[in-house]
Amino acid sequence: MKKIAIFASGHGSNARKICEYFSFSPHIQVVLIGTNKPDAGVLIHARDFNIPAITFGKKNMLEKNFIEENLLPYEIDLIVLAGFLLLIPPSWIQHYPQRIINIHPALLPKFGGKGLFGSHVHNAVKASGDAETGITIHYVNAHYDDGEHILQVKCPVFPNDTPEQIASRVLKLEHFYFPRTIEKILLAE
């Protein structure tokens, strides 16, 4: 059984889709949900799916024994960031090389980097006048939205779209492709 941890800071709709997708999988199991926000929606999903959850802050992530005490016991094969807003420290990347992935709701390297998350991304896409946007699933390195790309999928942006309409089109792509990409990565090993 391959084991994944999902970290999210917000509603956690992607986290929920991933939990649903793997809930009867004989090969892949969500073993841990993590968040930096004690009121994050993702904690409700953790409860619904009976998955252990932890809440931690920026400082905790830098503590010497944090990984040993909180993550290693779960024997995690892949850490999935699904709307997780804290920067991943280099020590985590050393522990989990090519084992942390993120989803970004735009076609990186456009509309990525510090401060470009959630609605900020879709507002920027709208303001740019670009005729397409999409999703990027990528490995995580020590910089925001900067690691090697695993998958990009495009969708159109229509001239009269509001940022909310763009966001909802992109979120549908995320919900479809994120669980399937996780599966592909883990089953290819």
Ligand code: GRF
């Ligand atoms: C998604 O658009 C994801 O790409 C971004 O944050 C959003 C999280 O949405 N990184 P949700 O919390 O999964 O609903």
